[in-house]
Amino acid sequence: MKDTITIVTGGSQGIGRCIAEFLAEKGGNIAIFDIIDGNEAVEVIRSKGVSAEFFSVDVSDFHAVEEGVENVLKKMGKINNLVNNAGITIDKLLLRMKEDDWDRVMQVNLKSVFNCTRFVIRHMLKTGGSIVNISSIAGVMGNAGQANYAASKAGIIGFTKTVAKEYGERGIRANAIAPGFIKTKMTDALDDRAKEEMLKAIPMKKFGDPLNVAYVVYFLLSNYGSYITGEVINVNGGLHM
Ligand code: NAP
Numbered sequence: 001m002k003d004t005i006t007i008v009t010g011g012s013q014g015i016g017r018c019i020a021e022f023l024a025e026k027g028g029n030i031a032i033f034d035i036i037d038g039n040e041a042v043e044v045i046r047s048k049g050v051s052a053e054f055f056s057v058d059v060s061d062f063h064a065v066e067e068g069v070e071n072v073l074k075k076m077g078k079i080n081n082l083v084n085n086a087g088i089t090i091d092k093l094l095l096r097m098k099e100d101d102w103d104r105v106m107q108v109n110l111k112s113v114f115n116c117t118r119f120v121i122r123h124m125l126k127t128g129g130s131i132v133n134i135s136s137i138a139g140v141m142g143n144a145g146q147a148n149y150a151a152s153k154a155g156i157i158g159f160t161k162t163v164a165k166e167y168g169e170r171g172i173r174a175n176a177i178a179p180g181f182i183k184t185k186m187t188d189a190l191d192d193r194a195k196e197e198m199l200k201a202i203p204m205k206k207f208g209d210p211l212n213v214a215y216v217v218y219f220l221l222s223n224y225g226s227y228i229t230g231e232v233i234n235v236n237g238g239l240h241m
Contacts, residue, residue, distance in 0.1 A: 001028030001222060005076050009059050009116060010086030012038035014184040018210030019083055019217050024048045026218055031072045033057040059086050059112035069119040081221045082120045084113045085134040089186060091145045102148045109152035113159055121167065128171030130221045133160050135176045141240050157232055164230030173229040175220045180236025182208040203238030
């Protein structure tokens with residue numbers, strides 16, 4: 001990762017922050033895009049001896065992302081990798097789901113991936129690069145109460161494979177990760193009964209840690225993953241195989 005710049009969206013907390021810190025431990029420089037303040041995360045990352053910058057960017061906003069990418073280039077000089085991680089849930093059964101619930105989840109989870117990739121890839125055309133998109137087990141197998149979320153995460157998989165096909169010959173790789181249940185504030189919100197039921201169904205009988213996702217992101221971005229593109233890697237303790 002030495003001398004690389006990686007944009008991590010939603011990198012101020014949760015899985016994104018863990019990814020950013022782990023890449024920094026491997027020598028990578030980090031740009032965080034988030035709507036919540038990332039300055040504390042940036043301080044921690046800098047203490048690992050790399051450069052890091054926080055950019056306040058709503059990744060669902062096309063023009064804000066364009067500006068954010070330009071600011072990364074101005075401040076940090078280049079972009080080698082992109083991790084599209086920012087995401088939200090607004091869970092409801094389909095019959096109760098409002099138009100806004102659908103639109104917001106699509107904008108934050110899927111349109112953001114288009115926005116960030118669209119503006120970053122221009123620069124990657126000159127240098128090559130690697131993109132990792134954080135999908136979800138819900139996008140692979142569906143999940144009751146998550147029609148909007150599952151559709152957005154399935155959309156990410158189709159998008160990832162298309163980018164891999166369009167830009168493979170230009171030295172740009174695109175892969176997706178489909179995490180299962182990973183302990184973060186997103187999953188803390190579930191009630192205890194739902195967590196117990198989930199645990200029963202996981203062959204490894206434990207929830208995942210954000211680091212389990214970060215290891216795979218590192219593998220895919222680094223030279224270890226240099227002949228892998230268009231792939232979706234499950235990180236779920238066997239919940240879906
Ligand atoms: P998290 O703790 O909520 O972190 C996501 C970060 O993205 C938050 O800082 C969030 O800010 C930010 N964000 C939300 N909307 C944004 C926007 N429009 N622009 C920029 N940043 C935005 O979630 P997480 O659990 O780490 O999840 C990270 C990714 O993994 C998500 O894509 C999620 O769908 C995926 N995933 C998670 C799990 C799991 O079990 N945790 C499983 C499968 C997939 P706010 O706090 O203000 O929303």
